[in-house]
Amino acid sequence: MTMTTPLSKFKTDTAESTVDIDHRLWMQAALHGYEDKRGGVESTFGDFEEAKKTAAAIKWEAIEDLGALLESFSDNLEARGAKVCWASNGKEAVDYILKVCRDHGAKKVIKSKCMTTEEIHLNPALQADGMEVVESDLGEFIVQLREEEPFHFVFPAMHLKRDKISAIFEEKLGTEPSSDPEELTMIARRLMRRKYCEADIGISGANFGVADTGMISITENEGNARLTTSLPNVHIAVMGIEKVIPKLEDLSVLLPLLGTAGAGQWMTAYNSMIGGPRQPGEVDGPEEFHVVLVDNHRTRLLADPEQRDALRCIRCGACLNVCPIFKNIGGHSYGTTYQGPIGSVITPHLRGLQSYKHLSYSSSLCGACTETCPVKIDLHHHLLRNRRDAVKEKGGRMERFAFRQFARMMSRPNLYRGSEGLMRLGAKLWRPLEGKKADPLKAWTTTRTLPSPAPKSFHRQWREQRGDRS
Amino acid sequence: MSSKQAILGRIREALAHPSHPEVRALAGNGERDVRKARPFMPPGGDNIEERLRNFARLAELLKVELVQVPTPEAARETLKILREAEGWTRIATHHHDLTDRLVTGLHPDLLWTDTSPGIDALESCEVGISVCEALIAQTGSILVTGKGCGGRALSVLPPHHVVLATRDQLLPDLFAGYEHLRHTYGDTLPSFISFITGASRTGDIERILVLGAHGPKRLTVVLMGTEDSA
Numbered sequence: 178m179t180m181t182t183p184l185s186k187f188k189t190d191t192a193e194s195t196v197d198i199d200h201r202l203w204m205q206a207a208l209h210g211y212e213d214k215r216g217g218v219e220s221t222f223g224d225f226e227e228a229k230k231t232a233a234a235i236k237w238e239a240i241e242d243l244g245a246l247l248e249s250f251s252d253n254l255e256a257r258g259a260k261v262c263w264a265s266n267g268k269e270a271v272d273y274i275l276k277v278c279r280d281h282g283a284k285k286v287i288k289s290k291c292m293t294t295e296e297i298h299l300n301p302a303l304q305a306d307g308m309e310v311v312e313s314d315l316g317e318f319i320v321q322l323r324e325e326e327p328f329h330f331v332f333p334a335m336h337l338k339r340d341k342i343s344a345i346f347e348e349k350l351g352t353e354p355s356s357d358p359e360e361l362t363m364i365a366r367r368l369m370r371r372k373y374c375e376a377d378i379g380i381s382g383a384n385f386g387v388a389d390t391g392m393i394s395i396t397e398n399e400g401n402a403r404l405t406t407s408l409p410n411v412h413i414a415v416m417g418i419e420k421v422i423p424k425l426e427d428l429s430v431l432l433p434l435l436g437t438a439g440a441g442q443w444m445t446a447y448n449s450m451i452g453g454p455r456q457p458g459e460v461d462g463p464e465e466f467h468v469v470l471v472d473n474h475r476t477r478l479l480a481d482p483e484q485r486d487a488l489r490c491i492r493c494g495a496c497l498n499v500c501p502i503f504k505n506i507g508g509h510s511y512g513t514t515y516q517g518p519i520g521s522v523i524t525p526h527l528r529g530l531q532s533y534k535h536l537s538y539s540s541s542l543c544g545a546c547t548e549t550c551p552v553k554i555d556l557h558h559h560l561l562r563n564r565r566d567a568v569k570e571k572g573g574r575m576e577r578f579a580f581r582q583f584a585r586m587m588s589r590p591n592l593y594r595g596s597e598g599l600m601r602l603g604a605k606l607w608r609p610l611e612g613k614k615a616d617p618l619k620a621w622t623t624t625r626t627l628p629s630p631a632p633k634s635f636h637r638q639w640r641e642q643r644g645d646r647s
Numbered sequence: 648m649s650s651k652q653a654i655l656g657r658i659r660e661a662l663a664h665p666s667h668p669e670v671r672a673l674a675g676n677g678e679r680d681v682r683k684a685r686p687f688m689p690p691g692g693d694n695i696e697e698r699l700r701n702f703a704r705l706a707e708l709l710k711v712e713l714v715q716v717p718t719p720e721a722a723r724e725t726l727k728i729l730r731e732a733e734g735w736t737r738i739a740t741h742h743h744d745l746t747d748r749l750v751t752g753l754h755p756d757l758l759w760t761d762t763s764p765g766i767d768a769l770e771s772c773e774v775g776i777s778v779c780e781a782l783i784a785q786t787g788s789i790l791v792t793g794k795g796c797g798g799r800a801l802s803v804l805p806p807h808h809v810v811l812a813t814r815d816q817l818l819p820d821l822f823a824g825y826e827h828l829r830h831t832y833g834d835t836l837p838s839f840i841s842f843i844t845g846a847s848r849t850g851d852i853e854r855i856l857v858l859g860a861h862g863p864k865r866l867t868v869v870l871m872g873t874e875d876s877a
Contacts, residue, residue: 231678237666241662244658247655265650316849316851332850333851358852403841408766408804418658429685429688433689446846448788452840455838462798466838476658486674555673
């Protein structure tokens with residue numbers, strides 16, 4: 178029996194997803210549409226590059242002054258009647274949320290999209306305690322019904338075509354099949370209306386935490402987060418500690434950048450700031466508002482002076498959308514809460530370098546992610562830094578040996594020329610085995626063809642044609 | 648030791664090592680003052696005409712129905728036309744100079760959210776009519792708060808949201824929107840603030856745009872004021 182490790186799972190999953198040509202074409206078409214739209218919006222900025230730099234500077238300040246900002250964020254929230262929980266890890270966060278739910282005798286929980294709750298595995302814990310948990314974001318709802326993980330942390334169900342969505346609705350909700358996206362959306366809308374009205378607790382995430390006013394900011398298109406945070410009597414917001422920013426006005430740069438980078442919109446449909454439960458003189462809103470601040474190894478990433486800038490991430494998903502690897506292997510292959518380049522950078526810090534170092538190699542190092550990042554995180558170089566750190570921590574002896582031999586060969590012309598001949602001979606002897614069971618290069622040749630070495634090397638052609646003038 | 652102290656301790660320890668200069672330099676030289684960064688962002692408009700043009704252009708892209716009327720009387724006519732066209736049987740609204748004047752008497756069944764009538768009552772209304780704090784030309788957004796615009800739910804629960812606004816409420820950009828809120832509310836900002844940019848929407852199924860995912864399917868802005876009134 179072989180044990181499943183993140184690496185072995187990655188290998189089997191990518192072996193499957195990369196040969197699914199239909200799916201790859203589908204992904205590429207979908208993400209191409211995004212790039213077109215985004216380009217159009219970017220061009221309306223006075224200076225998009227400078228706007229990115231401002232966003233980056235805001236987030237730098239936030240990260241380098243994290244302690245003080247978190248304290249003032251928490252104090253300002255409490256002054257307006259919110260309750261703040263500081264959770265060192267996922268378990269502390271889950272325990273606190275469970276306690277709040279139990280205190281209210283909660284049976285029904287409605288959730289809006291929150292990747293941090295995926296990270297701390299909140300839903301299974303609530304369900305094990307006998308609660309009904311419904312994801313209200315349409316994409317999240319679809320993957321929840323299918324009992325699978327989100328495919329993309331901004332577009333959770335982007336891998337599914339309408340027939341699959343219709344089928345799961347038919348199976349789980351007993352609805353009539355439909356091939357009309359609008360009709361399918363309305364099925365979810367009708368069902369969810371009841372859920373918002375009946376829910377005891379609403380759980381949301383937060384895109385930003387505003388320190389100077391004590392508010393969370395939520396960005397969404399569907400209105401499900403607004404309903405989740407407005408209708409139930411108790412609202413719990415779960416956010417990573419790195420989400421805090423200094424001032425309310427900073428959002429006047431960050432919100433448009435998030436909308437533009439994330440989905441090619443000037444602004445997403447609803448950008449809402451929530452500071453506390455219902456205040457005196459207000460007509461509605463929850464009686465209780467809890468904010469759960471989650472560390473869960475973020476301070477470990479903060480302790481890395483080279484890579485702490487990854488904490489500036491605003492989770493727009495742009496780096497996934499432009500990544501040639503993501504487009505080809507798909508989001509599920511990563512086996513992480515956060516997919517794509519940003520996931521490959523931060524997951525080794527959050528879950529262990531040795532278990533997730535393979536993600537640093539699932540990159541072409543093309544740099545499209547760094548180029549597109551609205552807060553200018555040095556993504557592709559961080560992948561290199563993770564590779565370096567993984568080898569430094571636990572380098573392979575064979576790999577080191579191989580590279581030493583390679584270096585020797587490359588720095589000695591005679592050895593190099595000799596090896597050329599050997600290679601041509603080797604290729605001739607190997608060719609009959611190609612693709613067969615005994616093929617020593619099977620791992621390579623199952624999906625690729627190995628070209629034969631040129632009959633004459635460049636060196637030799639140069640000598641023959643130009644005479645030996647060198 | 649509490650988790651708060653533990654987390655703050657780990658943060659202090661982590662930041663004792665300054666950020667690597669190379670990585671810091673990559674993005675560390677930007678303009679930090681968001682007020683000075685306003686020219687980098689999409690334009691809002693220096694005068695009311697430009698703002699109106701920008702807002703109208705974005706409203707069209709966002710499928711927001713913008714109805715420009717000269718006077719409050721004309722706005723009331725617009726509401727009557729909408730009422731007949733959609734066959735409203737119950738209207739939700741809230742008390743404010745504008746709504747008191749324009750919505751009172753529009754229908755026998757009016758639900759005023761000021762008395763906190765409850766979720767089910769609000770859910771039974773086909774339309775929510777509210778005022779706004781401001782309109783944002785830069786993004787085509789409508790700025791609402793829980794305190795000034797009839798609560799958190801009024802602008803999101805009914806399937807049609809109608810906003811009553813005046814031309815002088817058109818602000819250039821998001822920054823001006825925040826400034827306006829600070830000016831209006833001082834230290835007691837409402838517990839709920841939202842920039843509404845178009846009707847509720849989703850692209851979660853095959854990236855095809857569908858309006859009315861969970862919130863309003865229709866968003867109408869009735870903008871009052873003639874050229875010389877603003």
